[in-house]
Amino acid sequence: MDMFFQDAAELAQFTVAVIKEGVRPPYEFREVLNQCYETGIKSFILVGITAFILGLVLIMQSRPTLVEFGAGSFLPAMSSVSIVREIGPLVTALICAGKIGSGISAELGSMKVTEQIDAMEVSGTNPFKFLIATRIMATTLMIPVLTLYAILIALTGAFTAASITDQVNIGFFFNRVFDTLKFSDVIPSFTKTFFFGFAIGLVGCTKGYNSKKGTEGVGKAANASVVIAMLSVIVIDMVVTRITAMLGYL
Amino acid sequence: MEAQTNNNGPGMDTTGLKPVIEIEHLKKAFGSNVVLRDFNLTIYAGQNMVVMGKSGIGKTILIKCIIGLIKPDGGTLRVLGQDISKLNHRELDELRMRIGFVFQSSALYDSMTIRENLAFPLRRSHGKITGTIEERVREVLGNVGLENTIDLMPSELSGGMRKRIGIARSLMLMPEIVLYDEPTTGLDPITSDEITHLIMDLQQKYKTTSVIITHDVELARIAANQIVFLKDGIAYQQGTYDEMVKTSDPDLKRFFKKTKDTQNG
Ligand SMILES: Nc1ncnc2c1ncn2[C@@H]1O[C@H](COP(=O)(O)OP(=O)(O)O)[C@@H](O)[C@H]1O
Ligand SMILES: [Mg+2]
Numbered sequence: 001m002d003m004f005f006q007d008a009a010e011l012a013q014f015t016v017a018v019i020k021e022g023v024r025p026p027y028e029f030r031e032v033l034n035q036c037y038e039t040g041i042k043s044f045i046l047v048g049i050t051a052f053i054l055g056l057v058l059i060m061q062s063r064p065t066l067v068e069f070g071a072g073s074f075l076p077a078m079s080s081v082s083i084v085r086e087i088g089p090l091v092t093a094l095i096c097a098g099k100i101g102s103g104i105s106a107e108l109g110s111m112k113v114t115e116q117i118d119a120m121e122v123s124g125t126n127p128f129k130f131l132i133a134t135r136i137m138a139t140t141l142m143i144p145v146l147t148l149y150a151i152l153i154a155l156t157g158a159f160t161a162a163s164i165t166d167q168v169n170i171g172f173f174f175n176r177v178f179d180t181l182k183f184s185d186v187i188p189s190f191t192k193t194f195f196f197g198f199a200i201g202l203v204g205c206t207k208g209y210n211s212k213k214g215t216e217g218v219g220k221a222a223n224a225s226v227v228i229a230m231l232s233v234i235v236i237d238m239v240v241t242r243i244t245a246m247l248g249y250l
Numbered sequence: 251m252e253a254q255t256n257n258n259g260p261g262m263d264t265t266g267l268k269p270v271i272e273i274e275h276l277k278k279a280f281g282s283n284v285v286l287r288d289f290n291l292t293i294y295a296g297q298n299m300v301v302m303g304k305s306g307i308g309k310t311i312l313i314k315c316i317i318g319l320i321k322p323d324g325g326t327l328r329v330l331g332q333d334i335s336k337l338n339h340r341e342l343d344e345l346r347m348r349i350g351f352v353f354q355s356s357a358l359y360d361s362m363t364i365r366e367n368l369a370f371p372l373r374r375s376h377g378k379i380t381g382t383i384e385e386r387v388r389e390v391l392g393n394v395g396l397e398n399t400i401d402l403m404p405s406e407l408s409g410g411m412r413k414r415i416g417i418a419r420s421l422m423l424m425p426e427i428v429l430y431d432e433p434t435t436g437l438d439p440i441t442s443d444e445i446t447h448l449i450m451d452l453q454q455k456y457k458t459t460s461v462i463i464t465h466d467v468e469l470a471r472i473a474a475n476q477i478v479f480l481k482d483g484i485a486y487q488q489g490t491y492d493e494m495v496k497t498s499d500p501d502l503k504r505f506f507k508k509t510k511d512t513q514n515g
Binding site: 110 | 361
C-alpha cells in the first residue's frame with residue numbers, strides 16, 4: 001500500500017513537470033514524429049497478429065453457443081459490439097503497455113544511468129521537453145491509431161472464422177457489423193484510447209526517468225512500468241465504462 | 251622562459267588573474283550522507299585544477315554543482331561571475347553554453363550517430379559558431395583525430411575513442427571552462443597517455459580553464475597547476491603537484507605513492 005502511494009505521488013509529480021515543460025515553446029515536432037515511428041509503427045505487426053487471432057478465436061468459440069440458441073445470425077453484431085467496444089481498445093492498450101511501456105522505460109532508464117540525460121541538460125536541452133513530453137505525446141496519438149487498426153484486423157479475423165463454417169458474404173458481414181454500431185458505442189471507446197496512450201507513455205517515462213543506478217535498476221524500472229501501465233489501463237477502462245453507463249450510453 | 255606565466259606549467263602565478271569559479275562553504279547531503287560539508291575553492295582563468303580523492307567522496311557531485319545539474323544545500327557558487335543559484339532557466343542554459351562537461355561514462359547518445367552527437371549542443375545555440383554545423387562537427391572531430399568516425403554509431407567505437415568524442419562534444423560551443431570527470435579512468439596506459447596529451451593540446455588551442463577529476467597521478471603531474479584533495483567534505487589539501495607529492499599526510503601519501511616509486515626506480 002505504501003508502494004501504491006509512492007507510485008501515485010511519483011506519477012502526479014511527473015505529470016505536473018511534463019505539462020509545465022511540454023506547453024512551453026519551443027516544441028519538438030520532429031522528435032514527436034520520430035517517437036510516433038519508434039513506438040507506434042514498430043508495434044503494427046505485433047498488434048495486427050494478435051488482433052487477427054483474437055477475432056478468429058472469438059467467433060470460433062461463441063458460434064456453437066449462439067447456434068445452439070438459434071441465434072447464429074447474431075454473429076456479426078456480437079463480434080462488432082465486443083470488438084469495437086472492449087476487446088479492440090483493451091487488448092491494444094495491454095499489448096502496448098507491455099511492448100511500448102517497457103521499451104520507453106528501459107531506454108530512458110539506461111540513458112539516465114549512463115548520464116545521457118545529464119548530457120542533454122548541460123547542452124541546454126530540457127530532457128522533460130525533448131525526451132519525455134515527446135514520448136507521451138507520441139503514445140497518446142499512436143494508441144488510438146493502433147486501436148483503429150486492431151479493430152479492423154480483428155473484424156477481418158472474425159469474418160474469416162465465420163466464413164470457414166458458414167457461407168457468409170463479406171459485404172453482408174461488414175454491413176451487419178457497421179449497422180449494429182451506434183455512435184454511442186464508438187465515441188466512448190475511442191475516447192478512452194487517448195487516456196490509455198497517455199497513461200502508457202506517462203508510466204513508462206516516469207519509471208525510466210526515476211530508475212535507480214545500475215543495470216538492475218533499469219530492469220526493475222522496465223518491469224514496474226509494465227505492471228503499473230497495465231493496471232492503469234484496466235482502471236481507466238473500468239472508470240470510463242462506469243461514466244459511460246452513468247451518462248446512459250450503455 | 252622563466253618569467254613567463256606558463257598555462258601548462260605547475261604552480262602558475264595567480265596574482266592578477268580573474269577568478270572564474272568561486273566556491274564558498276558549499277554543502278550537499280543525500281539524507282544522512284553528508285557529501286560536501288564546507289567546500290571552498292577558487293579557480294582562476296586559464297588554470298588547470300585537478301581534483302583528487304577516494305571514490306565516492308563527492309568529486310562528481312562537486313562538478314555537477316558547478317554546472318547546475320545538482321542543487322547544493324548551502325553555500326555560494328559563482329561561475330564566470332554569476333551566482334548559479336540566482337539564475338533562471340534561460341540564464342542557466344546560457345551559462346552552460348560557456349561550459350563543457352566531459353562525463354565519466356562519455357554519455358554519448360546511443361541512438362544517434364557521431365555527427366548527430368556532436369551537432370546536438372548546437373541545436374539551440376548555432377549562433378555562437380561561425381560556419382555551418384557540418385563544418386564545425388568536422389573541425390572538432392579533426393581536433394580529436396577521429397574524422398573518419400563521423401557516420402558511425404557510439405557502440406561501434408572503443409572506450410578511448412568514445413572518450414575523445416565526449417571531449418569533442420564538450421568543445422562544440424567553444425567553452426571557456428571544461429569540466430572533466432575522470433577522463434582516463436578505465437583506459438589502458440597508452441590510451442590514457444594519449445587522452446592526457448589531447449586534453450593538454452586542446453587546452454592550449456581553446457584557452458580554457460579546466461577542472462579535471464582524476465585518480466591518474468600521471469595526468470595530474472602533467473596537467474595540474476593546482477591539485478585539490480577532497481576528503482571529509484572539504485578541500486582537505488591544496489597545492490602544486492610537487493607540494494602534494496612531498497606531503498606527510500598518510501592519505502595523500504598513498505595516493506601519490508605510485509608515481510614516486512616509478513620516478514625513483
Ligand atoms: N543521486 C544521488 N542520490 C543519493 N546519493 C548520491 C547520489 N549521487 C551521488 N550520491 C552519493 O554521493 C557520494 C559521492 O558521489 P560521487 O560524487 O559520485 O563520488 P566520486 O567522488 O566517486 O565522484 C556517494 O557516496 C554517492 O553514493
Ligand atoms: Mg565520480
